[in-house]
Amino acid sequence: MKIIIAPDSYKGSLTALEVAENIETGIKKTIPEAEIIKVPMADGGEGxxxxxxxxxxxxxxxxxxxxxxxxxxxxxxxxxxxxxxxxxxxxxxxxxxxxxxxxxxxxxxxxxxxxxxxxxxxxxxxxxxxxxxxxxxxxxxxxxxxxxxxxxxxxxxxxxxxxxxxxxxxxxxxxxxxxxxxxxxxxxxxxxxxxxxxxxxxxxxxxxxxxxxxxxxxxxxxxxxxxxxxxxxxxxxxxxxxxxxxxxxxxxxxxxxxxxxxxxxxxxDIVARANQLAAKLKGADLVITGEGQLDYQTVNNKAPIHVAHLAGAEGIPVLAIAGSLGEDYQKVFQKGIDAAFSIINKPASLNKIILATPELLQETARNIGRLITLDID
Structure with a gap:
């Protein structure tokens, strides 16, 4: 299985590469044989x-x-x-x-x-x-x-x-x-x-x-x-x-x-082309993207939506992992993202969540990996 991990950064917490690395760690715990390609993304702003x-x-x-x-x-x-x-x-x-x-x-x-x-x-x-x-x-x-x-x-x-x-x-x-x-x-x-x-x-x-x-x-x-x-x-x-x-x-x-x-x-688009994302998507089975908060603003061609657009052109399913799912986040489903997950698993202060982001990302990705490997008729 070939998986492309192409997230934006989690503002105030992790760089895009760090987000991708933690998702990779979680996926590998359940799909160790997966071929994973990390593509750090951004939309021209911070990060x-x-x-x-x-x-x-x-x-x-x-x-x-x-x-x-x-x-x-x-x-x-x-x-x-x-x-x-x-x-x-x-x-x-x-x-x-x-x-x-x-x-x-x-x-x-x-x-x-x-x-x-x-x-x-x-x-x-x-x-x-x-x-x-x-x-x-x-x-x-x-x-x-x-x-x-x-x-x-x-x-x-x-x-x-x-x-x-x-x-x-x-x-x-x-x-x-x-x-x-x-x-x-x-x-x-x-x-x-x-x-x-x-x-x-x-x-x-x-x-x-x-x-x-x-x-x-x-x-x-x-x-x-x-x-x-x-x-x-x-x-x-x-x-x-x-x-x-x-x-x-x-x-x-x-x-x-x-x-x-x-x-x-x-x-x-500039970042995706600079990182040759379209070429790396060839032959992929799954794309995982994300950002700090997925919400109604994400659909304004933020990085996750651009990733989903490129993946959609190849017929590749797209999952998003976000720090949180904000107001009207469901709008992303109309823009090519197939499912969205928040890493927050219990009530906690923002500071505690930020400090725990690496572990929370890994745990969320591990659960996604388990879903992928289910054999459901």
Whole structure:
């Protein structure tokens, strides 16, 4: 029997690889002869770097960069091979670095994300996977581009400052000092939302308040996004408002692909292709996926659903093991998951469950293994 184990991480508990390893241990207790292939998954958010580094036997690189509010923070990214790297923008420019009660998203910057990109380029990367979830910023990626050497000037010819409060002033762009390898860079940007660049469903109105923006600041930021888009339309013949997902992460992805070579794609699809999941599914008898909590949000093409989609194309049954089964988790059954299991076997505090997750995963997987081996007429 060939079993593919392809879970996402259990946030705050285990990495995707650790989840897969514990499921494997449980399955092997009842089906010792099973051929098991572990494929750590992610959807472009937290855990993407670790999942891909584990899958490729890569390396985590730690780097001190400028955080969203201008102070220095310790960030990281992953090197997968001699030409490929993976970055989570939240590691450098994430919302965990700010206090939304006091933050001013007109001033926060993605400069640190650009520093991580530059560091990866220095190590030979020409293809970078960039996860853009969990951002603290609203600068349309201008800060990241500044870190790579782009110069943005206002009508007076003065260099603009950092932050979304400045991007409406842009009158000219120069890449005279661009770090040369950036010219050859290809960015795959993991984006799982469809919000437009500006407007009532755009970057400022939807995401500004959670990053600390007052109503007045939201309106100011939205106007700046409109001015930035007009500049891009006039000078680069691109309309970011027509790009699905342009409003994600404060416009980071949209800004990057305006001035660099790249695309916005579904995060789980990027990770699945990087890990060659489709090829590994060939000839499999069963797929086991999962994440920390399976619920109604899972169906929005989170990693377990993408795994189920690929498995379904091969006619392979799919089971999901989750830390917990949340609200409307049954919706996953309409998206290709055949059965779902929670690892929780008795009332306990969240902290105790997190500490016991390895053992609970193994026990759940062992019981699944016993079910598989039943000979029922």
């Amino acid at each position: 993407t770097v670790q999942a891909l580094v584990d899958a490729h036997n890569g390396q985590i690189i730690e780097e001190e960069v400028i955080g969203p509010e201008g102070d220095r923070v310790k960030a990281f990214y992953g090197i997968l091979n001699e030409s490929q790297a993976v970055i989570e923008m939240a590691a450098a420019s994430g919302i965990s670095y700010i206090d939304p009660a006091t933050a001013d998203p007109r001033k926060t910057t993605t400069y640190g994300t650009g520093q991580l990109i530059k560091s990866a380029l220095k190590r030979g990367a020409s293809h970078i996977i960039l996860g853009i979830g969990g951002s603290a910023t609203m600068d349309a990626g201008v800060g990241a581009l500044q870190a790579l050497g782009f110069s943005f000037k206002d009508k007076a010819g003065q260099e603009i400052g950092r932050g979304g409060g400045q991007i409406g002033k842009i009158a000219s762009v120069s890449k005279e000092n661009l770090y040369p390898p950036a010219e050859e860079l290809y960015l795959e940007i993991a984006c799982d939302v469809s919000n437009p660049f500006y407007g009532e469903n755009g970057a400022a109105y939807i995401y500004g308040p959670q990053k600390g923006a007052s109503q007045k600041q939201v309106e100011e930021l939205d106007q700046n996004f409109r001015k930035f888009n007009q500049f891009v339309r006039d000078n680069y013949n691109k309309d970011l408002q027509q790009l699905p997902g342009a409003g994600a992460a404060g416009g980071l992805g949209a800004g990057l692909i305006t001035f660099l070579n790249g695309e916005l794609k579904e995060g789980a």
